[in-house]
Amino acid sequence: MKPLKKNILVAFISIILLIIAVFYVTPKVYAFSYGSFAAKVNNNRQIGNPNANVTIVIYTDFQCSWCRKFEENDLPYIMSDYVKTQKVLLQFRDFPLTRIHKYAFKSAEYADCAAFQGKSNYMQIRGLLYKDQSKWSEIGDLYYFFKTKAGNMVNLKKEEACVKSGIAKKLIHTDMTSGINAEVEGTPTLFIYKGLTLYKKVTGYIPFTSLNKILSGASN
Incomplete structure (x- = not known):
């Protein structure tokens, strides 16, 4: 030759x-269409009884300190008293306040890509982002943060491939648009539905003692 x-x-x-x-x-992140991605992520970002009479839709920002307070102080009681007892369906939505929180949008991408891997993956990453909010907000390098902190929570290769693909951005913008249409003015904002009717809109953080009275009323 x-x-x-x-x-x-x-x-x-x-x-x-x-x-x-x-x-x-x-x-194989790219093998999924946006529609399949959004459907899976939305399913994994909801916790509780899908047939519950009460639904709570929560708009949050991972870099928001009041959202962290809600996550640490209120969410555990909502989970134990209402979600685990099958009284409530909890749905999480992204509403990054990009004008004041530089890394809020990117952290939402990582959270939604974790949701693409599974419901427990999402909840673990959600908790981690709030628990160590000051750390990743300070360094701004979410990839490094995930590499050092989240290796046992998600498949890091799939997580990074998902984020790099940009597929989560459209879903976050969809959440933000729905929030704007619903007149979300800050985070956290909770929409509490009794059946299909809006029972109460809660803007900003309130202690669980006050929130519990609202949820108790909606549940009865």
């Missing part, structure tokens, strides 16, 4: 092997 033909053959085989390697090594 002539040297030129041999070099062309070697180059061709190398390209084929590279394509095969990329196909099998790259996480």
